[in-house]
Amino acid sequence: MSKVKSVISYVDMVGETIPTSFLDESDLKKLNSDNYTRMIVSVDADFEGEDTYKLIDDIKAAISKYYGEYYLLGEGVSTYDLKNTVTADMTTVNIIAIAAVFIVLLLTEKSLSLPILLVAAIETAIYINMSVPYYRSSSVFYIAYLIISSIQLGATVDYAILLSERYLEERKSLNKADAAINTVSMTAVSILTSATAMIVVGILLGKFSTHGLISQLGYLLAIGTTASLVIVLFVLPGLLYSLDGLIQKTTKNTEFVN
Structure with missing residues (x-):
């Protein structure tokens, strides 16, 4: 918090300045225009986080004492504005995304129960993914949460669709125990191949990218x-x-053997 206080003290400070006559006209144009003056404040702070947001709030409060109209720019400010803008819409966006996937599954699977089951399975995986940083005591970029939750739902729900479709096919000739065993054995290679590729790419991206968010x-x-x-x-x-019984009753044109 000392960084916050030092910055605010700097913003509040009214004292000696460099006379404009000492500066070249080309340099002065970068800082002053007819309606605005550019002020640059350099701070050693994270892109986002409670301390960063507190710092931005304090800077805004300090600037408001002297200026009626102002604009703030910077990575932290962009994340701050994004957080305030998107937070209210996040629930709506997630509901729409889940509903869209549900409708697609409903139309393709022709089942009422399978879409709920498959979406719930992948959403559980998303919650597990988002809980890992908490147990590791590490922070998550807010925009990273928004992006990864959508990507994970859209990219990995295919695994669940592949497995469930195979199960429905197997149940036409096998009991549910044998159908489940055959389903896993017949789809595991395809699912593992696709998932392994994504996992390796993700690890390489995380390992070699120099940008924190990426x-x-x-x-x-x-x-x-x-x-x-x-x-x-x-x-x-x-x-x-x-x-199995619920799926049979809620899926169109199913003929499961006993």
């Missing part, structure tokens, strides 16, 4: 894909087995 996106992509992979291969078959 690096974090890479690691979150790898962790999220791993969580989706585990749930689809080890949890979803059990759910299909347990809810």
Whole structure:
């Protein structure tokens, strides 16, 4: 917090300045115009976080004492504005994304229960992915959360669709236990191939990218894909087995054997 106080003291400070006559006209034009004056404040702070947001609030309060109209620019300010703008819409956007995937699954699977089951499985993987930074006591870029939650839902729900479609096919000739076993054995290679590619790309992106946000996106992509992979291969078959009766009743044109 000492950084915050020092910056605010600097902004509040009214004292000696460099006379404009000492500066070249070309340099002066970069700082002054007919209506605005440019002020540059350099701080050692993160792109986002509670201290950064507190710093921006304090700078705004200090500037408001002397200027009626002002504009703030910078990476921290952009994240601050994005957070305030997007937070209110985040729930709506997530609901729309989930609803869109649900409708697509409803139309393709022709089932009422499967879309709920598949979306719930991937959303659980997303929640697991977002909880990892908390248990590691590390922060997450706000925009990284918005991006990765959408990417993970759209990219890994295909694993669940592939497995569920195979299960429906197997149930036409096998009981639910054998159908679940055959489904995993027949889809595991395809799912593992796709998931492994995404995990490797995510790790490489996180390892070699020098930009903090991009690096974090890479690691979150790898962790999220791993969580989706585990749930689809080890949890979803059990759910299909347990809810076999419900799936049969709520899916169009199904003829499961006993």
